Amino acid sequence: MIKPRLLPSVTVAFSLVLVVVLFNALGLKPDDPGDGGTVYSISGRAIAAHGTLPANLWVRISWEEGRGVRSVSVPVRPDGTFVAEKLRPGDYRLAPDVRGDAAPPIEGTPAAVTIRDRDVTGIEIRM
Numbered sequence: 001m002i003k004p005r006l007l008p009s010v011t012v013a014f015s016l017v018l019v020v021v022l023f024n025a026l027g028l029k030p031d032d033p034g035d036g037g038t039v040y041s042i043s044g045r046a047i048a049a050h051g052t053l054p055a056n057l058w059v060r061i062s063w064e065e066g067r068g069v070r071s072v073s074v075p076v077r078p079d080g081t082f083v084a085e086k087l088r089p090g091d092y093r094l095a096p097d098v099r100g101d102a103a104p105p106i107e108g109t110p111a112a113v114t115i116r117d118r119d120v121t122g123i124e125i126r127m
Contacts, residue, residue: 040115043083044123046076046096046108053080054106059125060097063090073097082125089115096127 042061046053059082062071074084076096084094092115096108108127113120 037088038117039086039088041083041085041119042087042092042094042113042115042123043081043119043121044094044111044125045080046082046125046127047080048127053078053127054098056099057106058097058099059084060095061087062093062095073099087115089117094123094125096125 046057046059048054053076057076058073059076060071060073061084062069064070072084074082076082092113093110094113095110096106098106106127108125111123111125113123
């Protein structure tokens with residue numbers, strides 16, 4: 001008996017359509033926690049000891065999840081400010097991070113932040 005085979009591109013396209021249909025049917029957005037959980041933000045400013053922030057500066061936000069550590073990075077704006085959004089309540093560690101092939105190692109004081117039931121503002125990352 002000959003079994004019909006779908007081309008890989010057809011299978012991928014069908015899978016994407018199915019995901020979109022399910023998200024729409026459930027009223028979810030792809031970045032929605034989906035469980036009714038509330039998400040918050042952490043915002044603040046990177047401060048350079050010598051007055052000038054390095055180019056391509058990011059803030060890495062890390063947290064423990066299960067048996068491992070997860071992280072995301074957000075860019076630091078030219079004025080030194082940053083905002084990390086869509087974070088659940090919990091304990092986080094924020095550290096400076098410079099991106100790029102020729103980026104020198106960066107030293108800074110990590111900040112420990114706990115989100116409980118509201119956005120956290122005014123965090124300072126010193127380098």
